[in-house]
Amino acid sequence: MADFDFLAGAYEFLPSAVYVLIIVVVAFFVYKVITAALSRLLLSKAKTKKQRNNATVFLSIWRYAFTILIIVGLIFFLGGDITGLGLWAGLLTAALGWALQRPITGIAGYLMVIIKKPFQIGDRIMIGTVKGDVLDITLTYIYLREIGGTIATEETSGRVVMIPNSILFEQNIINYTLQDEYILDEVVIAITYESDLDAAIKMCEASVRKVTKGFMAAMPSPPYVRTFFQPSGIDVKTRYYVRAEERIRIASELTHEIFRNISKAKGVEIAYPHTEVVLRQKRKKK
Numbered sequence: 001m002a003d004f005d006f007l008a009g010a011y012e013f014l015p016s017a018v019y020v021l022i023i024v025v026v027a028f029f030v031y032k033v034i035t036a037a038l039s040r041l042l043l044s045k046a047k048t049k050k051q052r053n054n055a056t057v058f059l060s061i062w063r064y065a066f067t068i069l070i071i072v073g074l075i076f077f078l079g080g081d082i083t084g085l086g087l088w089a090g091l092l093t094a095a096l097g098w099a100l101q102r103p104i105t106g107i108a109g110y111l112m113v114i115i116k117k118p119f120q121i122g123d124r125i126m127i128g129t130v131k132g133d134v135l136d137i138t139l140t141y142i143y144l145r146e147i148g149g150t151i152a153t154e155e156t157s158g159r160v161v162m163i164p165n166s167i168l169f170e171q172n173i174i175n176y177t178l179q180d181e182y183i184l185d186e187v188v189i190a191i192t193y194e195s196d197l198d199a200a201i202k203m204c205e206a207s208v209r210k211v212t213k214g215f216m217a218a219m220p221s222p223p224y225v226r227t228f229f230q231p232s233g234i235d236v237k238t239r240y241y242v243r244a245e246e247r248i249r250i251a252s253e254l255t256h257e258i259f260r261n262i263s264k265a266k267g268v269e270i271a272y273p274h275t276e277v278v279l280r281q282k283r284k285k286k
Contacts (some may be wrong), residue, residue: 027070031063038062041097056121057114057137064139106140109165113137124176124244127163140165152247182220182241187254187264189270190233196267199236201225203265204238207257211250212240233271 044054092193096187112118114137119125121134124147131154132144142163177184187208192198209216216222223240238258244249262268 003012020137024070027066031066035059035080037064052121059261060138061114091156097124101103105169106165108170110137112168113142113165118173119175119178123178126176127168128171130159130161130163135160137210142168155248176244180220182218183244183247184239185247186237186239187251187258189258190230190235190272191242191262191284192233192271194271195234197236198238200262200268203225203261203268204236204258208238208240208254208263211254211257216237230271232273232279242259255271 001126039059042058043052046052046055078081089169123136125132125134125144125231127142127144133156134142134148135145136143142165144161145162146157146159147154149159149161151157179236189198189200191206204225205223212219212223214245219241221241223238226237226239228235228237238254240250259270262270
């Protein structure tokens with residue numbers, strides 16, 4: 001009798017399992033077709049960084065929404081009615097709330113990013129002590145192409161850093177490019193007190209205009225020079241706006257150009273730490 005009951009139960013369960021399998025396979029096929037079509041349509045029309053970010057975020061939301069819809073549908077199918085669906089949803093919510101506190105905080109961080117948009121894909125940001133260019137924003141992680149890390153300057157290290165969304169509420173977030181694509185940078189050179197300061201300023205101004213002529217019109221404001229006293233000389237600081245990803249290259253080219261001009265000039269000398277002995281002849285008393 002027990003064997004007969006077991007076989008009867010298996011016979012009743014088998015059609016449900018087959019239905020579930022068919023639903024999952026069909027849903028997966030529909031998901032792949034719709035996702036591929038949306039991806040081609042949106043990414044082909046995205047021309048700017050903001051448009052590409054919006055398309056990527058929309059596709060990410062679509063994936064999560066479709067998955068949740070399938071899960072809810074299966075629960076409803078297995079539960080049989082609204083009461084069963086409510087019971088399943090209540091039990092699932094309680095389990096998730098207890099066991100997945102950190103991931104739920106990560107989902108809240110994801111929602112904060114896509115709604116408030118403190119940064120988007122393509123932006124150069126700093127979260128805590130980690131700097132990088134945003135590659136992707138997912139439900140649980142932010143993917144950054146690391147800047148620095150293996151070197152001291154702000155160049156790409158070649159590594160990808162995964163930042164959990166849950167820490168976004170705990171760390172300072174610095175966005176290099178939230179307002180526009182350009183940030184302020186400077187190249188500093190120290191000259192001696194015996195140098196011609198006006199000539200040094202003119203050389204720095206000419207150098208920065210030459211190096212940045214290709215994008216000077218796009219700067220928020222034109223380059224300028226500031227000077228400051230130091231114990232062993234005067235700092236001449238050439239300041240200019242540059243795209244965040246071009247910062248190191250432009251600074252290197254400007255350093256080379258300023259040094260080349262000063263090396264050819266007369267009356268301007270670079271100050272550096274050294275010891276100088278000054279001999280004075282003692283006057284004879286009459």
